[in-house]
Amino acid sequence: MTADAGYPTPPHFRKPLIDTPFHDRARALSQNDQFVAWAGYSTVDVFTTVEQEYFAIRNAATLYDLTPMVKYRVAGRDAERYINRLVTRDIRKLKVGRVSYVVWCNDEGHIIDDGTVFRLSETDYRICTAERQLDWFLDSAIGFDVAVEEITASVAALSLQGPTSAYVLKKFGLSGIESLKPFEFRIFEAEGRSLMVSRTGFTGDLGYELWMAPQHATAVWDDLMQAGRSRGIRAIGSQALNLARIEAGFLMPNVDFISAEHTVRMHRERTPLELGLAWLVDFDKPHFNGRRALQKQKAAGLQRMLVGLDIDGNKPAHNALLYANPTDETECGFVTSAMWSPTCKRNIALAILDTPHFEMGRRVHADIYLHRELVWERRMVTATVVERPFFAPERRRLTPPADR
């Protein structure tokens, strides 16, 4: 390949997707070669079958490669003030050693992205995001004494989720892990490697996220797999995780909402109020991006809102249009995420509904299309607006977690 002379091997344009540090392990376990692109990395969509992986999340322990999650370090004298102006929550209340789920908005109050903020010290934070944000984060830094740096490639990350995950970590050698509370993190030093463990996750279950230097990645993976053998640990891909997160009622960027930076059409942006995230918006703290617009929206009332739906029958309402009146098919919303929940034994969905249909307990009608042996069938079924999350087991919060 003379054309590549002078380039490092393989040249970047021949391998547009990067491997994560866990790639060799993932490839070895993948049975059907289902890899997908995620934020510039190649990651596994399904290792074996979605069902097997999903049930492992709810009944055993699962490992999920989280490395492509975009990570930033925010440090400096004004770090707290900076983040407080960036996100809608009052970050002054976030103590060192804790994590917070946040969203951030543009001037119009439209969500740009969601993510988690880790407070490492008084002046040092980590922000994990779905999409790359450097441009917005740097422009937001104008006037603040703060340095923002992307560290995605220098932090490998794994998500260990499931009811036996605390046991696995103890077996793995993290003594005292049982005292870690939800949204807390701790740094464990062992065998010359430093491991940051946070009790966070995207499954709504007991679970942890592990953050480490890339050179320790495979060793940590191997040791966890070893420690979890007796507890049915298995590697999972993004599809199984997606099912768990719908049950937990978590929002997926670019599925349940589109970043305001990417929308082209009018009214496709979403504010946190519209996504049912009013609890994340603190109007009592000092100014933050989008505050004035959100205050206006709050005063004017919402035109639409994202809610949970409980749908009759057992056919997932993927992308279904929602009607107020099934006979004249007046649209009043649409489904963004849907599934048959094996754990809840309910047909659930997340949906955007127009006012006033988003009120709790209201009924609408879901227009469900089924593709059966090349023939489209249509079902019009009743759907009821219900509370989220659909699945919230006690064990996700219990500290110390059950030792099993």
Place this chain on the structure above:
Amino acid sequence: MNRAWDTIIVGAGHNGLVCAQMLASAGQSVLVLEAGAEVGGFAAPREFAPGFRASIAAQYLHQFSDALLRSLQLERHGLRFAATGLATTVLASGRHVRIAGDHVDGVSAEEATRWQQLDTRLARFAKFMATVQSTMAPRLGSSDFQDRWTLLKMGLRLRLLGRREMREFLRIAGMNVYDLATDELEDPLLQAALGMDAILGSNFGPRAPGTVLTLLTRRAGEATTTGGYRLPIGGLGAFAQALASAATAAGATVRTDAPVAGIVIENDEVRGVDLANGERLSAARVVSSVDPRQTFLSLLGTEHLDTGFVRRVDHFRHRGITAKWHLALDALPTFTGLPSAQLGDRLVVAPSLNYLETAYNASKYGEVSVLPALEISIPTVHDRTLAPAGGHVLTAIVNYAAYDAKDDLGTAREKLEANALAVLESVAPGIRSLIRSSELLLPMDLERICRVTGGHWHHGDLAFDQYLMVRPFPGAAQYQTPIRGLYLCGAGSHPGGGLTGLPGRLAAEQIQRTAP
């Protein structure tokens, strides 16, 4: 806090003072806070050598409307003119042409006719533009009656130019002045005169798109007065003094040596200002004539603003490019071939459009022009109060000096001064020996002395994307800001800089319309 003012105005530049006079006349209690020792901003007086006085930046009063002059009663407040209606003489070594309105001497009869036609047409367009500039720029897509009415009037006025003239206006408005001048004129000096008016104060060479717009905005200002190029007795500082006196007479208080350190915000509303000396003054609203960048980034602070808005502030182009030169002379100089009766003219040294363009090129690469263009004024021809007996003042606007010079400030200053002197010598041989003292102020110097970011004539480029309803930028046009009670009234706002008083006047009107 002490007593609360209705309005605190930050900066006693001419716009701040006009705004103060109007609000005070309307019954508001008004306090003007000026950081410097003198009022006037770019038009403040400066004794640059013992007994020799000039204004720091501005040279002529030529855009201040007769109507505003009357309504502020500036003559009653001491404003007198040493000269009005000054002609412009464009010089190259050995040759000159003299322009007085639509009449020009020193060119062929055909060229004089061409000039007359062009000037008449530009005057007509300028008159239209003057109505645009003296109205608050409407918001587009707004359902507000005022906005719609203004837009409608603008459209109607444009249409009233007549079909042919409207088309011609729309044809040239987006052009560059190089093309316009070379299309319409043949004499290089005349072409350069037009070019000079288009580029003065802006970060442009004559080939830059939008230079017909800058020409028209300047001429629009001039269309509001019959006075032409005027020199107040005592210099432009006396004009600023008269404004301050008018404001004071209307009930406003003007405090100098009172730099504002910050704007106080509580519950997302303006509460007053903090002075650099620690004093806190409270007010229902604060009106800033300080340039937009400083107003938002330094005085207010980005923590009170949304990131998207801050982006726009940060992208506002405000690099000054114009230098100012002050010479104390032992006697009147002589210019080759120029009758001494013309020494009091507005003297422009710019032999051709290409000369201007070449001068501009240097600034693109962080350098000063090798052969700079000059706009010269010798005010002492008309006004003896500005220099000791026998002495004379020669001031010049020197184009161009890159704001972000590659050289250190001292070297850049020395280079431009030497280059400017060589150019001056080429049209006024022997002048070097008359110089008692010389001071050249680069944009960086003007920034420091006048506290204007970039030292920019207009507080920020006048260009299509920073003009009308998007000046200085969306979210801060119409003199209002995202913060309740915080307004803008300086040259950074519509219609821009020059001693027009318009941003100050329009801001005052907007405040009266919208203030709680």
